[in-house]
Amino acid sequence: MNKKIGLYFGTFNPIHIGHLVIANHMVEFSDLDEVWFVVTPQSPFKTKKTLLDNHHRYQLVVEATQDYPKLKPSKIEFDLPQPNYTVTTLAYLQEKYDVDHDFCLIMGEDNLKGLHKWKNYEVILENHTIYVYPRISEGKVEHRFKDHGNIHHVTAPIMEISSTFIRAQHKLGKNVRPLLPESVWKYMDEMNFYR
Known part of the structure; x- marks a missing residue:
C-alpha cells in the first residue's frame, strides 16, 4: 500500500507551535501517514532581510520535529532550480520516490482562494489531493474548488500565530x-536570531 505524504510548504521563519499543531492534527486525524515540512528556499530574486538563511530555517524544522516520528523536515526544494513552482516539486518527488508514495498538499483555506493563480494548478488538482485547514480570512473560495473531489477540508484548530508576529515581538x-x-527557542536564542 502506498504511503500518503502530506507536503506542508513554508518559509518556516521560524517554525512555531501553530505549524506543529496543524501538521500533527493532519497526520493524526486524516488518512495521511506522514507530513513533510518542505522548507521553501530564499528566492534569489527577493532578498528579504528578515528571512533566515535556508540552512538555519531547515535546522529549526529539524529541531521542532525531532520528537514527532510522523513529522519530517524536507529541504527538497533547495536543490531545484529557482524560482521554483509547486507543480515542479511534485513532479520531482513523484519521480524520485516512484510509485510507493502518494504526495498530497496541505494548505490553509486562504491559500486555496488563490490556487487558480498557481502555475499549472489544474495538473496539481488532477493528480494530487489537497488537504485544507481552516484559517480566518477574507473573501470566498472559488466556486470551482468548492466541491472538488480532490479537495478535502479537515477540521483542524484555527491557529492565529504567525512567524511575522514572533519575529517582530522578539x-x-x-x-x-x-x-x-523548546528546542527551536534554544537554537534561536543561542544563534541570536531575529534580534
Whole structure:
C-alpha cells in the first residue's frame, strides 16, 4: 500500500507551535501517514532581510520535529532550480520516490482562494489531493474548488500565530518562548536570531 505524504510548504521563519499543531492534527486525524515540512528556499530574486538563511530555517524544522516520528523536515526544494513552482516539486518527488508514495498538499483555506493563480494548478488538482485547514480570512473560495473531489477540508484548530508576529515581538524584547517548540527557542536564542 502506498504511503500518503502530506507536503506542508513554508518559509518556516521560524517554525512555531501553530505549524506543529496543524501538521500533527493532519497526520493524526486524516488518512495521511506522514507530513513533510518542505522548507521553501530564499528566492534569489527577493532578498528579504528578515528571512533566515535556508540552512538555519531547515535546522529549526529539524529541531521542532525531532520528537514527532510522523513529522519530517524536507529541504527538497533547495536543490531545484529557482524560482521554483509547486507543480515542479511534485513532479520531482513523484519521480524520485516512484510509485510507493502518494504526495498530497496541505494548505490553509486562504491559500486555496488563490490556487487558480498557481502555475499549472489544474495538473496539481488532477493528480494530487489537497488537504485544507481552516484559517480566518477574507473573501470566498472559488466556486470551482468548492466541491472538488480532490479537495478535502479537515477540521483542524484555527491557529492565529504567525512567524511575522514572533519575529517582530522578539526584536522588541518580548517573551515569545511559549509560541515556539523548546528546542527551536534554544537554537534561536543561542544563534541570536531575529534580534
